[in-house]
Amino acid sequence: xxxxxxxxxxxxxxxxxxxxxxxxxxxxxGALSPETDERVIDARGLIGLPGLVDLHxxxxxxxxxxxxxxxxxxxxxxxxxxxxxxxxxxxxxxADTAGIVEQVQRLGERHGYATVRPIGAVTLGxxxxxxxxxxxxxxxxxxxxxxSDDGHCVHDPLLMRRALEYVSTFDGVIAQHAQEPxxxxxxxxxxxxLSGELGLGxxxxxxxxxxxxxxxxxxxxVGARLHVCxxxxxxxxxxxxxxxxxxxxxxxxxxxxxxxxxxxxARGYDARFKVNPPLRxxxxxxxxxxxxxxxxxxxxxTDHAPHPTEAKECTWAEAAFGMVGLESAxxxxxxxxxxxxxxxxxxxxxxxxxxxxxIGRVAGYAHPLEIGSPANITLVDPSHAREWSTADLRGRSVxxxxxxxxxxxxxxxxxxxGVVTVDDGALVEPEAVxxxxxxxxxx
Amino acid sequence: MKHLxxxxxxxxxTAIGILDVAEDMAKTADREVRxxxxxxxxxxxxxxxxxxxRTRLSFESAAKRLSADVITFSAKGxxxxxxxxxxxxxxxxxxxxxxxxxxxxxxxxxxxxxxHAGWVDAAIINAGxxxxxxxxxxxxxxxxxxxxxxxxxxxGRDLSGSRVTIVGDILHSRVARSNVWLLTTLGAEVHVVAxxxxxxxxxxxxxxxxxxxLDDALAAGPDAIMMLRIQSERMREAYFPSSHEFARxxxxxxxxxxxxxxxxxxxHPGPMNRGLxxxxxxxxxxxxxxxxxxxxxxxxxxxxxxxxxxxxSGIAESAGGAR
Numbered sequence: 001x002x003x004x005x006x007x008x009x010x011x012x013x014x015x016x017x018x019x020x021x022x023x024x025x026x027x028x029x030g031a032l033s034p035e036t037d038e039r040v041i042d043a044r045g046l047i048g049l050p051g052l053v054d055l056h057x058x059x060x061x062x063x064x065x066x067x068x069x070x071x072x073x074x075x076x077x078x079x080x081x082x083x084x085x086x087x088x089x090x091x092x093x094x095a096d097t098a099g100i101v102e103q104v105q106r107l108g109e110r111h112g113y114a115t116v117r118p119i120g121a122v123t124l125g126x127x128x129x130x131x132x133x134x135x136x137x138x139x140x141x142x143x144x145x146x147x148s149d150d151g152h153c154v155h156d157p158l159l160m161r162r163a164l165e166y167v168s169t170f171d172g173v174i175a176q177h178a179q180e181p182x183x184x185x186x187x188x189x190x191x192x193x194l195s196g197e198l199g200l201g202x203x204x205x206x207x208x209x210x211x212x213x214x215x216x217x218x219x220x221x222v223g224a225r226l227h228v229c230x231x232x233x234x235x236x237x238x239x240x241x242x243x244x245x246x247x248x249x250x251x252x253x254x255x256x257x258x259x260x261x262x263x264x265x266a267r268g269y270d271a272r273f274k275v276n277p278p279l280r281x282x283x284x285x286x287x288x289x290x291x292x293x294x295x296x297x298x299x300x301x302t303d304h305a306p307h308p309t310e311a312k313e314c315t316w317a318e319a320a321f322g323m324v325g326l327e328s329a330x331x332x333x334x335x336x337x338x339x340x341x342x343x344x345x346x347x348x349x350x351x352x353x354x355x356x357x358x359i360g361r362v363a364g365y366a367h368p369l370e371i372g373s374p375a376n377i378t379l380v381d382p383s384h385a386r387e388w389s390t391a392d393l394r395g396r397s398v399x400x401x402x403x404x405x406x407x408x409x410x411x412x413x414x415x416x417x418g419v420v421t422v423d424d425g426a427l428v429e430p431e432a433v434x435x436x437x438x439x440x441x442x443x
Numbered sequence: 444m445k446h447l448x449x450x451x452x453x454x455x456x457t458a459i460g461i462l463d464v465a466e467d468m469a470k471t472a473d474r475e476v477r478x479x480x481x482x483x484x485x486x487x488x489x490x491x492x493x494x495x496x497r498t499r500l501s502f503e504s505a506a507k508r509l510s511a512d513v514i515t516f517s518a519k520g521x522x523x524x525x526x527x528x529x530x531x532x533x534x535x536x537x538x539x540x541x542x543x544x545x546x547x548x549x550x551x552x553x554x555x556x557x558x559h560a561g562w563v564d565a566a567i568i569n570a571g572x573x574x575x576x577x578x579x580x581x582x583x584x585x586x587x588x589x590x591x592x593x594x595x596x597x598x599g600r601d602l603s604g605s606r607v608t609i610v611g612d613i614l615h616s617r618v619a620r621s622n623v624w625l626l627t628t629l630g631a632e633v634h635v636v637a638x639x640x641x642x643x644x645x646x647x648x649x650x651x652x653x654x655x656x657l658d659d660a661l662a663a664g665p666d667a668i669m670m671l672r673i674q675s676e677r678m679r680e681a682y683f684p685s686s687h688e689f690a691r692x693x694x695x696x697x698x699x700x701x702x703x704x705x706x707x708x709x710x711h712p713g714p715m716n717r718g719l720x721x722x723x724x725x726x727x728x729x730x731x732x733x734x735x736x737x738x739x740x741x742x743x744x745x746x747x748x749x750x751x752x753x754x755x756s757g758i759a760e761s762a763g764g765a766r
Contacts, residue, residue, distance in 0.1 A: 191644050192644060193645030194645075195643075195644065196643030196646065196649075197451070197620070197643075198552065198575060199552075199572070199573050199574035199575030199576070199617060200552070200573075200574075204644075268555065269551070313528065314529060314530065315529055315548065315550035315552060315553045316550065316552045317552075318529075318550065
């Protein structure tokens with residue numbers, strides 16, 4: 001069994017050190033000398049981060065294979081430095097039974113680019129009428145802990161209360177897509193002066209904030225754990241801040257795109273910028289960054305939402321909501337909050353790895369880059385600069401809002417359970433990844 | 444100007460230029476032979492994804508008066524109802540050699556996409572997109588106001604000193620949006636009147652004076668009052684309680700008509716809901732410009748087609764050419 005030596009990376013962006021990986025775990029850390037037959041990665045100038053964990057990914061399989069599969073989605077994940085992704089439940093059929101979540105988990109396991117943690121539906125068929133078989137999914141081999149109807153809000157207050165209570169039985173969490181449905185009928189973009197001018201239906205901030213306010217109070221009342229998906233407004237930040245000060249067990253996520261882009265991009269009616277919740281105002285973007293820096297927002301999650309070309313090459317109203325985001329996440333985050341001095345790379349390791357792993361109850365991320373931890377490692381070159389193009393996308397879909405935009409940073413290596421999946425900036429081919437896992441006994 | 448997509452990005456000189464060319468076009472209507480050879484050999488496609496007999500006929504008539512070949516494509520009962528996309532439909536028509544595509548679509552931004560997505564090369568004329576804009580309607584409204592005010596000395600003038608009041612469903616109206624931008628650019632003072640539910644979010648940032656009561660707006664003494672069509676489904680969507688209440692509070696009733704100044708124009712883009720937003724007394728009064736608007740619409744659309752398709756070097760020259 002050969003070992004891998006990563007030399008000279010700035011670990012968590014802080015002090016420079018070497019890491020030795022043996023049997024899929026970090027075996028040594030410090031100033032290390034190469035051993036015989038050891039592969040050495042020269043990581044001088046690179047930042048050493050733990051493998052990233054995405055709590056909000058749409059892998060589309062089963063049913064949406066035209067836009068993504070577990071294989072193509074986890075390849076995109078690896079390219080973006082992720083070693084664990086949580087697969088959202090809105091597949092076809094919906095992930096509302098033990099059989100579906102086990103299948104999705106197994107596909108991830110087979111391909112070997114990242115751990116795939118399925119998210120179970122809260123309600124049967126995402127229909128918001130009755131609870132899905134939460135216990136069966138929790139006890140399945142997929143051991144589901146995160147439940148979400150994402151794409152739909154669990155808007156019935158009684159059903160939401162029951163769901164919060166019931167999942168707590170299984171140490172689960174409800175990840176709520178906060179969108180009051182009646183207030184957002186026909187909604188196409190952020191409601192404001194611009195939506196009025198463009199003649200596009202408004203998605204008012206209050207439709208998100210009202211649901212979050214209701215849900216934190218419900219979570220307090222029943223003593224359950226709540227996670228708020230893709231928080232997008234300054235008002236939502238205030239509600240979550242209030243809830244945390246009150247001691248309510250709530251966590252919140254923000255997407256990279258809500259940290260960088262604003263509603264102004266809707267002006268050209270280019271549906272690549274159509275997303276749910278919509279891009280908001282400049283003031284919201286700044287409030288979200290500040291909330292991430294002060295800990296009100298716990299994590300960054302991509303909401304990677306692949307769509308086929310035809311779902312975006314149409315009028316804005318006809319187009320699907322969503323954008324791909326796994327490959328670009330770290331670059332966007334670097335531009336929005338690292339290069340602006342608001343977060344350190346150590347903070348990034350928390351909001352993009354250990355904190356989402358904790359919310360999703362994923363083992364192996366609590367002690368990043370420390371001896372004995374699974375060898376999930378991402379090496380980033382923060383000095384790299386490029387114009388984002390379809391060549392930077394590794395999934396099956398190209399609905400990226402960043403095409404043609406200058407973004408900093410680049411994932412140069414991704415190591416998943418000791419296996420190199422991104423090697424000097426290039427994705428390793430599927431057969432080689434599978435072979436490498438077979439060769440290396442798991443730690 | 445390659446396309447006409449909105450009035451928001453029309454500058455004053457270009458807008459006045461279009462109105463002046465429309466004056467020339469209007470004069471040709473009095474001649475024995477009405478047809479001009481300006482667009483002979485050119486193909487104008489009317490691409491209508493939304494029913495609109497008036498606007499379609501107006502564009503058809505304008506294109507034919509300029510001797511263009513006209514293809515009209517109505518989405519109903521066509522491949523579009525079988526799921527064909529805007530992109531494929533437009534590319535199909537472009538492949539038939541369209542020099543200009545006049546597009547009406549129920550979704551905001553459709554014309555903008557045709558012009559900028561790189562799907563087709565033709566000149567795009569927005570004939571109404573969703574709740575966004577309807578620029579030729581605003582141009583014909585501006586023409587009508589200018590013509591009524593200045594008659595034969597209208598040429599070259601803007602609308603400075605005119606007060607125009609737009610009444611009704613501002614929220615959903617592309618006519619209101621296009622008029623707000625264009626009339627403001629032309630120097631007019633624009634007022635809008637609607638119940639709070641039918642005013643767009645952020646209207647306080649528009650270059651208009653907002654009233655919630657029609658009687659307040661009438662007291663300001665408008666030179667023209669423009670009544671918008673109210674769609675009855677708005678009532679079911681809880682924008683207002685009943686058509687009776689709307690007519691009473693925001694309709695141009697016979698009583699309100701009597702309060703208007705002697706020269707105040709009563710405008711309506713059509714089709715009218717008599718008894719709802721406008722009374723028959725108002726619609727049929729001498730003040731009504733409804734039929735003049737229809738006539739002027741053909742002149743405006745001729746001017747726009749001419750300026751976009753004929754490939755002339757400038758507005759002054761084109762005006763001469765049409766005389």
